[in-house]
Amino acid sequence: MRLLVIGGSGLLGFRIAELAVKKHETFFTYNYRSAKIEGATSMKLDKTNRTDVFEAVKNVRPEVVIDTAALHNVDYCETHREEAWNINVKGTRNVAEACQRVEATMIFLSTDYVFDGTKNCYSENDHPNPLNYYARTKLEAEKIVKNMGIPYFIARPSVIYGWNPSEAAGLKSSSGKSVNYVIWALTKLRKSEEIKAVTDQYSSPTLADDLAEALLLMLPSTNHGTYHTTGKSCLNRYDFTLEIAEAFGFSSSLIKPATSDVFKQVAERPKRCCLNTNKAEQAFGKKFLGVEEGLALMKCQSKEAGW
Secondary structure, eight states: OOOEETTTTTTTHHHHHHHHHTSSSSEEEEEOOOOTTTTTTEEEEOOOOOHHHHHHHHHHSSEEEEEEEOOOOHHHHHHHHHHHIIIIIIIIHHHHHHHHHHHHHEEOOGGGGOSSOSSSSOOOTTOOOSHHHHHHHHHHHHHHHTTTTEEEEEOOOSSSEEOOHHTTTTTTOOTTTTOOHHHHHHHHHTOOOOEEEEOEEEEEEEEEEHHHEEEEEEEEOOOEEEEEOOSSSOOOHHHHHHHHHHHTTOGGGGEEEEEEGGGOOOOOSBBBBEEEEEEHHHHOOOOOOOOHHHHHHHHHHHHHHTT
């Protein structure tokens, strides 16, 4: 199958392309940071540039396009709304329309934050009610993809983490994009710096490798629609940080519990945004990992990289 990954230099996009080359003719795009994957073809692309998106998709003529590119920093989106809308909504529309022109299936990465966190666990049948601007842009993008008249999959992950050498080296990209939480926490722990982690915000952390496998299982499927694609664990950020410390052999003494009001976050977060993944597991025969299994795999990858 001919596959195009939008945002292939990011953690998730890179993992998808890296796995895809084993079975598929794989192309991927990057914007700010270039990347190389043996067996895949890369190209520079800004998804907000409508003409360039149409040209790239026309040239590749993919059967499936996986769009992972977005502005993810929740607080940054809250204070840079025009930029967030241009990337997360208009950019996604560009990709969806390009898919329509070449009759390609589109897989779009959304977020658990489309929900307001007032329910213990959400299924795909629950009504979204986003609390912050980032989530509003992602929900609007979901509607665009659904209404484009193309075969589509919408995947909703949560707190994507995984091994990323460039982030581990202390690099930070532009436009408000920050490192994934596990890398950030490990960097703090290695420096013996205290971490305050909230006890009143629950989510289902998702290993990038695990999510990439699930998305690739969608490629030959005709079970189109919206799917929850998160890790199996439902825990607050404090307990997640304790799991990180234990998995990588650090003392938990530096990890302190706190409530979200202490941080005075710009954007409101849902209190409990755990997702039920039964629909995806049944449709694609995929069992998602819990944080203990995910962190163990990430630890092996970091060791192999000599970190």
